Amino acid sequence: MSSWFPFFGRDFLTATGGWTAEERGHYISLLALQWEQAGLPDDLARLELMSPGITNCWDLVSQKFPVWKDGKRRNIRLEHERSKSHERSERARQSASTRWAVGDVSGGAQEMPEKPPDMPEQCERIASADAPMSMSMKDTSSSARACAWEEHWPSLRQAWNAGVGVKWRSSRPSDTVKAALAEDGWLEHAIHAIQHLPKCLYFSDPVTLNQFCKPGFVDEVLGGKWNNPKRAAKQGRDFGNQAPPPKPFTGEDAEAFERTRRKLAAAKEGL
Template sequence: MSKSAEAWMPLYVGDYLGDTQRLTTEQHGAYILLILDYWRNGPAPDDDGVLQSITKLDRAAWKRNRPALERLFRVVDGHWTHKRIEREIENAKTNQDRRSSKAQKAAQARWGNSSGDAKGKAPSMPQALHDQCAPPSPSPSPIGDSSEADASGAEAPKADPPEAKPIDLKAAIFASGVPLLVDGGATPSAARSMLGKWRRDYGDGAVLDALAAAQAEAASAPIAWITRTLEARNDRSPRSRNIFDRPSAWAPRPGMAGAEPASLDD
């Protein structure tokens, strides 16, 4: 299973409790560990040493609890198989493929890619910044090769180098951020809306840093990951900001006590 699909596992509480009513507390812990290992690594071999290692039970405890746990699995071809977990793994793979296909189509619509590789074509943060920079100016030709040198050998006037193009941070954020969020399951419209909200609440610099970090970590849920990162770096959520962070809301108006009288020239 891919990294993004194995990052979370569905657990239906009612179904779980219905199947495990007669397990002891120790057996519940061992069963959960077996399920988690199954989700990441597939069916475990029918080997007491391996199963004991997975459940973290000592030899005597594993020998005592094995019969109760084995009833929840089926031993097929020397492995402990589980019909429900196999079905959930297939569902997770199907959902991941569907989200990936949706992200690819969104990226193709946004960027005109036809390769079908949305994630591979999404620009990284350095690429997005590089695209906003002006290309280097060409070096002037030597005087002896210049066709514009006059008959006396005087150097022809040189054109002024092109003005450096400032980096458009907003364009870099959207160029790299929209494909990243779309690949995580957001629609292009929702991705642009979220990027705009982050820019408003935290500023372009912080958002650029968070996007680059999310790309480096290959975050499977980038919106939640970036939101937590921005809140942690700013030491608070935008919703928790103090009202005194916005002094303009408390600025006295003309006519209020403490306000300066309006100018007669206005």
């Protein structure tokens, strides 16, 4: 099989939102190794030799490469692409063999190879012969979208727990979160919305992740529906969770304030 493999740039950046360059670099290295070796060993010591330094971020990167029943780790999306590439290569080889064969070819084409061992049940249809090919998640099958939350959940959880919302302690998302993550392009908007939350109303009663993931909530945040004017950035500053500076009194308020100040000063002098 060719050493070239498809790389979905937009999906990669979305799935790794909030990651460091080091974490993304190890992720890409393991994708390339999986493509070449048809899988990765479930042995951190061996992986450290393949991608030195990966131990430092293994807890995060390992979630992209679940262990299959044959004992190897694989990225589901890449294994789908690898299976499709193998099938195309095999069809091309059989077609050429039939076209140039001499003599009886009544035996027909050779049997197509099976899908890789132990492909996760929820993603089996991705690797079927009639699964659509696409350079974007928008055109992939519903099974691919069903797997999307597994790819995107670590990035969302990391970004969410670094923000001002109620921390999500579980390692697993709720059904509400899964449904949101399965929507094309939702995660990218969600990351921006999380960064915008400090300017919203939720400073004494933080928003929960389930509330955040309800349909339309992210769009409302980004659209400014929940903005608190007192917490919005003013004059180039973002006051975050701090109260904005007090405004000076004007007009009648200023005169009343001055009268009160003089009375208090006079009373103090009389003591």
